Amino acid sequence: MSKASILFVINPISGASDKDDLDRVIARFCERNELSFDIMKTTGESDAQNIREAIDQYQPSIVVAGGGDGTVTLVAEQLIGSTRMLAILPLGSANGLASEFEIPEEWDRNLKLLLDPKTITIDAIRINDEHLSLHLCDLGFNADLIKEFEREGQRGKLGYARSFVKKMANRRAGRFRIVTESTSSRHKAEMVVIANASRYGTGAVVNPRCDLSDGLLEVCVFKPLPWYKLLALTWHSFVGELEDSEYFAIYQTSEVTITTQKPETLQVDGEVIDAVTEVHAKVIKGAITIVVP
Numbered sequence: 372m373s374k375a376s377i378l379f380v381i382n383p384i385s386g387a388s389d390k391d392d393l394d395r396v397i398a399r400f401c402e403r404n405e406l407s408f409d410i411m412k413t414t415g416e417s418d419a420q421n422i423r424e425a426i427d428q429y430q431p432s433i434v435v436a437g438g439g440d441g442t443v444t445l446v447a448e449q450l451i452g453s454t455r456m457l458a459i460l461p462l463g464s465a466n467g468l469a470s471e472f473e474i475p476e477e478w479d480r481n482l483k484l485l486l487d488p489k490t491i492t493i494d495a496i497r498i499n500d501e502h503l504s505l506h507l508c509d510l511g512f513n514a515d516l517i518k519e520f521e522r523e524g525q526r527g528k529l530g531y532a533r534s535f536v537k538k539m540a541n542r543r544a545g546r547f548r549i550v551t552e553s554t555s556s557r558h559k560a561e562m563v564v565i566a567n568a569s570r571y572g573t574g575a576v577v578n579p580r581c582d583l584s585d586g587l588l589e590v591c592v593f594k595p596l597p598w599y600k601l602l603a604l605t606w607h608s609f610v611g612e613l614e615d616s617e618y619f620a621i622y623q624t625s626e627v628t629i630t631t632q633k634p635e636t637l638q639v640d641g642e643v644i645d646a647v648t649e650v651h652a653k654v655i656k657g658a659i660t661i662v663v664p
């Protein structure tokens with residue numbers, strides 16, 4: 372088999388880790404294994420176009436997204452409909468999609484996955500005919516939390532924990548109407564998740580019915596609950612038994628429209644989009660092939 376040609380797309384500001392040595396580690400790994408490679412850095416401006424141009428020019432068989440979930444989604448968007456593989460080098464604060472597949476964060480172990488790549492083809496979700504989601508989108512609590520995290524200008528796991536505690540003290544519920552292909556329901560909820568994957572980067576399972584290749588998305592509803600029930604719900608979440616909780620509801624569908632009574636913050640794969648009153652989500656079956664351990 373001919374050796375892979377690899378394009379590394381690195382977000383230099385993702386997460387809080389020191390990346391000064393990364394280019395050298397990548398170069399040493401590729402040269403040692405006789406892999407042809409190129410490295411580009413994102414700038415936060417025109418990145419989608421720059422990645423497309425680099426792919427056109429370089430024609431890699433694997434594109435590595437080195438960054439957090441935002442970078443992974445940005446790179447994936449440029450690969451939809453192509454046979455090129457997407458590999459993930461987790462450098463973000465939470466690394467949700469990478470933790471879903473237990474992709475190693477440690478650079479040397481991660482790069483070894485490129486030598487004889489094992490892959491899985493997964494679905495994606497198109498949000499409001501515009502944004503791509505491979506992982507989790509949500510309205511309400513978690514989106515507000517990410518917004519707070521960004522507003523405070525924090526990065527890294529400690530900053531995330533600080534914002535989490537602050538947001539937990541100010542939980543609130545909104546009203547949601549959820550229309551799937553076969554159901555229509557109304558809920559008072561603190562958070563509604565549109566899920567391709569199963570868990571956040573923290574490990575909390577929000578979607579116990581996750582199958583990333585089944586052509587379906589899940590809509591997961593977290594109803595308002597009193598403080599003294601929080602621990603029980605968290606327990607149900609971490610052991611994957613959320614459906615036992617009366618404060619949780621789930622719908623499976625390939626398409627959904629969610630409308631809210633008041634504007635709710637929407638986040639897609641870790642990026643805060645805006646406050647919205649309507650979200651439409653549709654599955655793209657078999658959208659992308661990912662390198663996994």
Ligand SMILES: Nc1ncnc2c1ncn2[C@@H]1O[C@H](COP(=O)(O)OP(=O)(O)OP(=O)(O)O)[C@@H](O)[C@H]1O
Nearest residue numbers: 385386414415438439440441442463464465466641
């Ligand atoms: N060189 C850069 N300078 C400033 N911003 C950048 C640069 N490159 C990318 N960005 C921005 O970084 C964001 C994506 O960050 P990403 O999700 O990869 O990391 P993170 O936010 O640290 O991780 P996580 O999503 O796990 O919290 C995008 O908003 C993108 O525009």
